[in-house]
Amino acid sequence: MKATTSQQEKQQRILIVDDHPIFRKGIIMLLEHEDDIVIYGEAETAADALRQVERHDYDLVISDISLEETNGIELVKSLKALKPHLPVLVLSMHDESLYAERALRAGARGYLMKQAPPDQVVAAIRQVLRGELYLSAAANLLMLNSFVSGRDHSTKSMVEKLSDRELEIFELLGKGRGTSMIAHDLRLSVKTVEAHRSHIKAKLGISTAPELVRAAVEWVTHQQAR
Amino acid sequence: MKATTSQQEKQQRILIVDDHPIFRKGIIMLLEHEDDIVIYGEAETAADALRQVERHDYDLVISDISLEETNGIELVKSLKALKPHLPVLVLSMHDESLYAERALRAGARGYLMKQAPPDQVVAAIRQVLRGELYLSAAANLLMLNSFVSGRDHSTKSMVEKLSDRELEIFELLGKGRGTSMIAHDLRLSVKTVEAHRSHIKAKLGISTAPELVRAAVEWVTHQQAR
DNA sequence: CAGCTTGCTCGGGGATTCCCTGATGGCACG
DNA sequence: CGTGCCATCAGGGAATCCCCGAGCAAGCTG
Numbered sequence: 001m002k003a004t005t006s007q008q009e010k011q012q013r014i015l016i017v018d019d020h021p022i023f024r025k026g027i028i029m030l031l032e033h034e035d036d037i038v039i040y041g042e043a044e045t046a047a048d049a050l051r052q053v054e055r056h057d058y059d060l061v062i063s064d065i066s067l068e069e070t071n072g073i074e075l076v077k078s079l080k081a082l083k084p085h086l087p088v089l090v091l092s093m094h095d096e097s098l099y100a101e102r103a104l105r106a107g108a109r110g111y112l113m114k115q116a117p118p119d120q121v122v123a124a125i126r127q128v129l130r131g132e133l134y135l136s137a138a139a140n141l142l143m144l145n146s147f148v149s150g151r152d153h154s155t156k157s158m159v160e161k162l163s164d165r166e167l168e169i170f171e172l173l174g175k176g177r178g179t180s181m182i183a184h185d186l187r188l189s190v191k192t193v194e195a196h197r198s199h200i201k202a203k204l205g206i207s208t209a210p211e212l213v214r215a216a217v218e219w220v221t222h223q224q225a226r
Numbered sequence: 227m228k229a230t231t232s233q234q235e236k237q238q239r240i241l242i243v244d245d246h247p248i249f250r251k252g253i254i255m256l257l258e259h260e261d262d263i264v265i266y267g268e269a270e271t272a273a274d275a276l277r278q279v280e281r282h283d284y285d286l287v288i289s290d291i292s293l294e295e296t297n298g299i300e301l302v303k304s305l306k307a308l309k310p311h312l313p314v315l316v317l318s319m320h321d322e323s324l325y326a327e328r329a330l331r332a333g334a335r336g337y338l339m340k341q342a343p344p345d346q347v348v349a350a351i352r353q354v355l356r357g358e359l360y361l362s363a364a365a366n367l368l369m370l371n372s373f374v375s376g377r378d379h380s381t382k383s384m385v386e387k388l389s390d391r392e393l394e395i396f397e398l399l400g401k402g403r404g405t406s407m408i409a410h411d412l413r414l415s416v417k418t419v420e421a422h423r424s425h426i427k428a429k430l431g432i433s434t435a436p437e438l439v440r441a442a443v444e445w446v447t448h449q450q451a452r
Numbered sequence: 453c454a455g456c457t458t459g460c461t462c463g464g465g466g467a468t469t470c471c472c473t474g475a476t477g478g479c480a481c482g
Numbered sequence: 483c484g485t486g487c488c489a490t491c492a493g494g495g496a497a498t499c500c501c502c503g504a505g506c507a508a509g510c511t512g
């Protein structure tokens with residue numbers, strides 16, 4: 001817990017976590033002329049980051065999502081466990097829809113892509129420092145799909161909205177089975193399987209067939225049944 | 227462009243190609259104190275890079291391997307076609323296993339991971355500027371392996387048997403893109419994408435389309451999302 | 453250099469799947 | 483006893499998958 005003193009003299013101290021030294025330098029250079037913000041520490045690994053957070057007081061942690069050993073999401077969770085009120089801004093290489101949602105679920109206060117223009121990065125940092133939530137436009141849009149449609153989405157996994165039969169087919173899709181294969185396995189008409197696919201897509205906010213298969217494969221492989 | 231006082235020494239002019247602004251800043255900062263080297267231009271896309279190379283004289287191009295639209299390998303090829311003697315140093319955030327060999331075969335003069343420490347990056351830049359070849363230790367080792375083992379195809383990862391173009395399409399498949407989407411992204415005919423899919427399936431020993439997508443999704447997620 | 457292989461690019465055409473619009477019956481809930 | 487959700491399936495047009503094939507460029511080989 002930290003008193004939000006709006007003194008001009010007090011600098012906001014940031015820990016930057018990224019396994020790419022050059023990228024860390026980029027962030028430093030980005031904030032070079034922001035007098036009220038200072039990169040107070042750097043970390044390459046999740047373990048390193050946790051060690052530094054224990055040792056010093058930071059006002060914000062900026063972390064890459066794909067670290068060397070641990071997943072960036074796991075780091076967010078660990079940080080939340082250690083310092084619940086320390087905000088974390090997550091950066092990601094790709095605009096992967098999955099990670100934005102997972103990061104926020106894990107307790108991150110912002111999500112931003114590394115492709116973002118510098119001023120947007122600074123804006124995101126300031127916004128999170130003020131205690132607000134930051135979502136880039138693209139991530140925001142993806143969130144809309146899952147959040148707006150149902151407020152229960154944030155706690156429940158989307159897949160839990162599927163019916164038994166739909167989940168069964170979803171899992172088969174994730175194992176690489178085709179429509180006709182599934183129909184044969186389940187002794188159903190191909191048309192029925194197609195109908196289920198369609199309903200699954202609707203419930204999951206997916207619009208194309210390849211995206212559906214991708215979601216199913218990742219679901220099956222990651223066993224995220226919580 | 228800052229006017230430099232030293233005139234006896236010609237500054238080496240570098241074009242940096244990367245779709246992450248922050249990373250470009252990192253490189254700039256890295257070379258800030260190297261007086262004989264100057265980042266003379268930045269580019270976000272392959273098309274942008276080609277335009278700049280046509281317009282100005284550069285001594286070196288530093289390029290990321292995974293750009294927004296075009297593959298970094300393709301950019302290397304295009305650059306070689308345009309300016310055969312302009313050296314290119316390729317940076318990658320992935321490990322070397324797959325792309326190092328492809329990059330060099332495409333005409334790159336060096337290959338380096340983004341995780342590399344700053345001094346190593348500077349060393350690589352200088353080495354390539356001198357006309358030498360630079361390979362990071364890990365990449366070096368892998369190259370030797372691939373030469374020594376010769377025709378050892380079975381132990382290699384299946385994916386390594388794919389051609390550049392095939393790998394590119396395989397990755398897009400793993401990101402949930404459909405055939406026509408890929409054709410549009412790569413400015414190809416749908417028929418061509420279908421042909422590539424077919425060849426990938428043959429090389430990977432896959433017989434059905436859903437299995438192909440599953441393999442691609444799992445490969446992509448295991449490759450870079452960890 | 454002529455021949456061979458590999459990679460990249462497409463087309464034809466039939467089989468299959470995708471996707472939208474319904475439609476039917478069952479079951480639960482209020 | 484309507485209303486909603488679920489599971490099942492059909493029709494039909496668009497898109498795809500997948501088998502055939504072909505042309506062209508580049509690189510290797512004898």
